[in-house]
Amino acid sequence: MKIFNLRKPKIRRHVFLLATLAIALLFTSPRAQQSGPASDDRVALYQALLDLQNPWTVMCVAAHPDDEDGTSLIVMRRKFGAHTVSLFSTFGEGGQNAIGPELYEEMGAIRARETMAAAEIQGSEPHFLGLKDFGFSKTRDEAFKFWGHEEGLRRMVLEIRKLRPDVIITNHSTASNDHGQHQATALMVVEAFDAAADPNKFPEQLKDGVTTWQVQRLFVRMRGNAAANDSTSIITIDPNEKDPVRGVVYAEEALRALQQHATQGPWPKTFAEYANRFRAFSGQQGGTPGQLPMIRYALVREAKGVAALSAKESHNFLDGMRLIDSAGKEIVLPDIRDSIMKLADDRTGAIASFMKLELSRVSDSTMSQIADIQRRQMMRQKLERATALVAGLNFKLQPSSNPVIPNSTANVTVSVENSGRDPIDALECGASPALAQQSPSVIDRRVNHATATRVAPGAVVTVNDNFQIPANAMINVPLSRHLYEPNGLGMALTTRCTYELSGKRVGIDLPITVDVAPRVEIVKVTPNPAPVKPNQPTDRSARIQVPFEVALINHQSVPFNGRLAALSATFGNPINDMPLKLAPGEKRTVKFLVEGPVQPIKNESITFLVQDAKWSSPLTDVATFAPGARVAPSLSVGYVRGFDFSLPNALNALGVESKELSVEDIKTADLSKYTSVIVDNRVYESKPELITVNQKLLDYAQAGGTLIVFYHKSDEWNPDPRRNRPQLAPYKLILGGERVTDENAPITFLEPDHPLLNSPNKMGQDDFKNWIQERGLYYPREWDPQFHALLQSNDPGEAPLKGGLLVADYGKGHYIYTSMVWYRELRGGVPGAYRMLANMISYGRN
Ligand SMILES: [Zn+2]
Numbered sequence: 001m002k003i004f005n006l007r008k009p010k011i012r013r014h015v016f017l018l019a020t021l022a023i024a025l026l027f028t029s030p031r032a033q034q035s036g037p038a039s040d041d042r043v044a045l046y047q048a049l050l051d052l053q054n055p056w057t058v059m060c061v062a063a064h065p066d067d068e069d070g071t072s073l074i075v076m077r078r079k080f081g082a083h084t085v086s087l088f089s090t091f092g093e094g095g096q097n098a099i100g101p102e103l104y105e106e107m108g109a110i111r112a113r114e115t116m117a118a119a120e121i122q123g124s125e126p127h128f129l130g131l132k133d134f135g136f137s138k139t140r141d142e143a144f145k146f147w148g149h150e151e152g153l154r155r156m157v158l159e160i161r162k163l164r165p166d167v168i169i170t171n172h173s174t175a176s177n178d179h180g181q182h183q184a185t186a187l188m189v190v191e192a193f194d195a196a197a198d199p200n201k202f203p204e205q206l207k208d209g210v211t212t213w214q215v216q217r218l219f220v221r222m223r224g225n226a227a228a229n230d231s232t233s234i235i236t237i238d239p240n241e242k243d244p245v246r247g248v249v250y251a252e253e254a255l256r257a258l259q260q261h262a263t264q265g266p267w268p269k270t271f272a273e274y275a276n277r278f279r280a281f282s283g284q285q286g287g288t289p290g291q292l293p294m295i296r297y298a299l300v301r302e303a304k305g306v307a308a309l310s311a312k313e314s315h316n317f318l319d320g321m322r323l324i325d326s327a328g329k330e331i332v333l334p335d336i337r338d339s340i341m342k343l344a345d346d347r348t349g350a351i352a353s354f355m356k357l358e359l360s361r362v363s364d365s366t367m368s369q370i371a372d373i374q375r376r377q378m379m380r381q382k383l384e385r386a387t388a389l390v391a392g393l394n395f396k397l398q399p400s401s402n403p404v405i406p407n408s409t410a411n412v413t414v415s416v417e418n419s420g421r422d423p424i425d426a427l428e429c430g431a432s433p434a435l436a437q438q439s440p441s442v443i444d445r446r447v448n449h450a451t452a453t454r455v456a457p458g459a460v461v462t463v464n465d466n467f468q469i470p471a472n473a474m475i476n477v478p479l480s481r482h483l484y485e486p487n488g489l490g491m492a493l494t495t496r497c498t499y500e501l502s503g504k505r506v507g508i509d510l511p512i513t514v515d516v517a518p519r520v521e522i523v524k525v526t527p528n529p530a531p532v533k534p535n536q537p538t539d540r541s542a543r544i545q546v547p548f549e550v551a552l553i554n555h556q557s558v559p560f561n562g563r564l565a566a567l568s569a570t571f572g573n574p575i576n577d578m579p580l581k582l583a584p585g586e587k588r589t590v591k592f593l594v595e596g597p598v599q600p601i602k603n604e605s606i607t608f609l610v611q612d613a614k615w616s617s618p619l620t621d622v623a624t625f626a627p628g629a630r631v632a633p634s635l636s637v638g639y640v641r642g643f644d645f646s647l648p649n650a651l652n653a654l655g656v657e658s659k660e661l662s663v664e665d666i667k668t669a670d671l672s673k674y675t676s677v678i679v680d681n682r683v684y685e686s687k688p689e690l691i692t693v694n695q696k697l698l699d700y701a702q703a704g705g706t707l708i709v710f711y712h713k714s715d716e717w718n719p720d721p722r723r724n725r726p727q728l729a730p731y732k733l734i735l736g737g738e739r740v741t742d743e744n745a746p747i748t749f750l751e752p753d754h755p756l757l758n759s760p761n762k763m764g765q766d767d768f769k770n771w772i773q774e775r776g777l778y779y780p781r782e783w784d785p786q787f788h789a790l791l792q793s794n795d796p797g798e799a800p801l802k803g804g805l806l807v808a809d810y811g812k813g814h815y816i817y818t819s820m821v822w823y824r825e826l827r828g829g830v831p832g833a834y835r836m837l838a839n840m841i842s843y844g845r846n
Pocket residue numbers: 063064067179182
C-alpha cells in the first residue's frame with residue numbers, strides 16, 4: 001500500500017464534502033486548473049501541500065557539481081513532494097574554467113555558489129564533503145591516495161547520519177571505469193550505506209544529536225541501454241514528463257539548473273538541443289528524437305525488512321515505503337491538495353479548512369506518532385510553511401549587512417506581506433528557546449521580541465531582530481581560502497516568527513546564511529608570482545626590490561587605525577611595516593615596497609598581515625616569487641589570452657616585454673614586431689573568430705616569427721567542415737582524447753639535443769619534478785613528419801604518448817604546439833615550467 005497516491009488522491013469523507021461544496025460555490029474544475037501554468041503563489045502553495053504528503057528524504061550523491069541527477073531530484077520533489085538533498089564529494093575545483101580566470105580554490109568557491117543556484121531550481125538542499133578535487137584521474141586508487149579512503153568514508157557517513165536520507169541515488173557505478181573520483185565516490189556510497197547504520201563505525205560521531213542511520217534503499221543509475229539482470233528491480237523516471245502545475249517538462253527545469261554550472265559550460269540552450277546532445281553522448285539507441293531517453297536506476301542495496309518495491313519496474317524510488325508508528329499502525333498523511341487548492345482564492349475558507357484538517361489531525365496526532373525526532377521536525381517545518389502559504393503570508397528575512405564580522409551585532413529584518421483576506425495578529429520574531437538550544441555554542445542570541453504586531457490584509461510589516469556574532473565566529477571570507485573548513489559556506493542563522501491565525505498560535509522558522517569576514521580583509525596582492533628578473537647578479541649581497549600592491553577592505557563600521565606588515569623567514573621578520581588607516585567600509589589598494597637579498601629568493605614567499613593594538617588578521621595573503629629562468633635578449637611577446645592570467649603573469653615574472661592581443665589586433669596589427677606570438681589554452685574555442693584570421697598567424701610564422709599554441713580539446717581543434725574549421729596548424733596535426741593524469745609520470749627526452757630543450761635553459765629531469773595535477777591533456781594523435789616530437793610520457797600501464805611538445809620549422813619561422821598543462825605549473829611556481837616557457841619564447845632567437 002502506498003502512503004500517498006498521486007493519480008487519484010484518496011479524499012476522506014469530510015474533505016470530500018467540503019470539496020463538493022467548494023466546487024458548487026466557487027470555481028474551476030481541477031482539469032481547467034491544470035490546463036496552463038499556475039501563478040507563482042499557487043505553485044508555491046501547491047508544492048507546500050504536496051511536501052506535506054511525503055515524510056521521506058531522497059539524497060543524490062555525486063563526485064562533482066553537475067554530476068547530480070537534477071531531473072530525478074526535481075521529479076522526486078515536484079511530483080512526489082519528497083525532501084531532497086544532494087551531497088557532493090568535492091567542489092569541482094580541479095576542472096577547467098569555461099568562463100573566467102579562476103582556478104582551484106577560487107573556482108571551487110564559484111562552483112559552490114553555482115551548485116547552490118542549481119539546487120534552488122531543483123528544490124533540493126546541497127551539501128559538500130569538502131574532499132579535494134585534484135583533477136582528472138583514471139583509477140579510484142589515485143582518488144583515494146589524495147582523499148584517504150577512510151577519511152572520505154568518515155565524512156560521507158557523518159553527512160548521512162546528519163541528513164538521514166531514506167533513499168540514496170547516484171549516477172556513479174562501482175562497475176564503471178570513468179573519472180577516478182567518480183569510481184571512488186561510487187564505492188564510498190556502497191560502503192557508507194552499511195557503515196552509517198553500524199554503531200561500531202566512527203563511534204566518535206555519535207553525539208550532539210547525531211545517531212546511527214539506516215538508509216532504506218540505494219539505487220545506481222544504469223548506463224545507456226545496459227540490460228538489467230532478471231532479478232534486479234528497476235526504477236524508471238521519465239524526464240520528458242510535464243509538470244502539470246508549472247506547465248514545463250521536468251528535464252527542462254533540470255537543464256535550467258545545469259545552466260547555473262556556468263564554469264562547466266557551454267550548456268545546451270534549448271531542451272531539444274539538450275536531448276539530442278545527451279543522446280549522442282550516451283550512445284543510447286531508439287526513442288524519439290528531441291526527447292530524452294528514460295532515466296533508469298537499479299536497486300543495488302536495501303535495508304533488512306524494508307518494504308519491497310510494488311513492481312519489478314516502478315517509477316518512484318519511494319514506492320511501497322511506509323511509516324509505521326509504535327503501535328504498528330501506518331501513518332498516512334491526508335492529501336488535502338484538491339480541497340485547499342480549490343479554496344485558494346478564498347483565503348478565509350482555505351484557512352478554516354486547513355486549520356481544521358491539518359493542525360488538528362496532522363500536527364497533533366499523526367505528527368506526534370513519528371518517533372524519529374528529525375523527521376517530526378522536518379514535517380513540522382513543512383506544515384508551518386504550508387500554513388503561512390494557505391494564509392497568503394510571505395515571510396522574507398534579510399540581513400542588514402553581509403558579510404558580518406566577529407564580535408558584532410548583526411541586524412536582520414523580517415518582512416511579512418499579507419495577501420490573504422484575514423489579518424494576522426500578535427506577530428513576534430526573535431529567538432525561541434528551542435532555537436537557542438539548537439546551536440547554543442555558535443550563536444549567543446540577544447532575545448528581541450518585537451512588540452506584538454497586527455498585519456492587515458494587503459499590508460507589509462517589517463520587524464527587526466538581531467544576532468550577537470561571537471568573537472570566535474569562523475571566518476569564511478574570501479570563500480576560496482576557507483572552502484574546506486567546517487563553516488566554509490557561511491554561518492547559518494535562524495529567526496523564528498510566531499503569529500495568531502484563526503485564534504491559534506502558529507510559527508515559522510526563517511533560516512539565512514551570512515558570510516563572516518575579518519575586520520580588515522587582504523583581498524589581493526599583486527604581482528603574484530613576483531618577478532625575479534633575468535640575468536640577476538649572483539652576488540649574495542645583491543638586493544632586490546619588488547613594488548607590491550595590496551588591495552584591502554575595511555569590513556567594520558568604524559575606522560581602522562593600525563599597520564600593514566610583510567613577513568618572511570628568509571628576508572627577516574618583518575621585512576617592512578607601514579601605518580594603515582581605513583575609513584569605515586573603505587576599499588583601498590596601497591603600495592608596499594619589499595626589499596631583500598636576491599639569492600634565497602627562488603623558493604621564497606612573503607606573507608602579508610594587517611594588525612592593530614588589539615587585533616591581528618587571521619587572514620594573510622601570500623606572494624610567491626617566480627623561479628628565475630634565462631631568456632634570449634630583446635624579446636617581445638604577443639599573446640591571445642585564454643581563460644586565466646597564468647600566461648601574462650608568467651611573462652611578466654620572466655621580465656619579458658609582452659602585450660595582450662585581441663582578435664582584431666591579430667587581424668590588423670603588424671605582427672612582425674613580435675619575436676613570438678602565443679595562442680593560449682583553448683582560445684580557438686573561447687574566441688572562435690580567431691579561426692577566421694588564423695592564416696595571418698601562419699603567415700607571421702612563415703615570415704620568421706615563432707607561433708606557439710597551448711593545449712586545446714580535440715573537438716575544439718580538429719578540422720571540421722561543419723564548423724568551418726580548417727587545419728589550424730601549418731601541417732597536419734590531429735588531437736586525440738588521451739591524457740597523462742599522473743603528475744609524476746616519467747618524462748623521456750626523445751631528442752635530448754634539440755635546441756628547444758637546451759637553450760637558453762638546459763632542460764633536465766628536475767624540471768619535471770613537483771608538477772601539479774597532471775602532465776597534459778588531449779595529446780596529439782597524428783602529426784606530419786615535419787614536426788619533431790621532443791617529449792614522451794604516459795600514465796602507468798598505458799602506451800607512451802609522444803605528442804606533448806611538437807616543434808616544426810615553417811618557412812623562415814617556427815611553429816610549436818604543446819598539449820602539456822604549462823599554465824597549471826606556471827601558476828604553481830614550478831621552476832621547470834618557467835624554464836620551458838623561456839625556451840619556447842626564445843626559440844629561434846639565440
Ligand atoms: Zn564529475
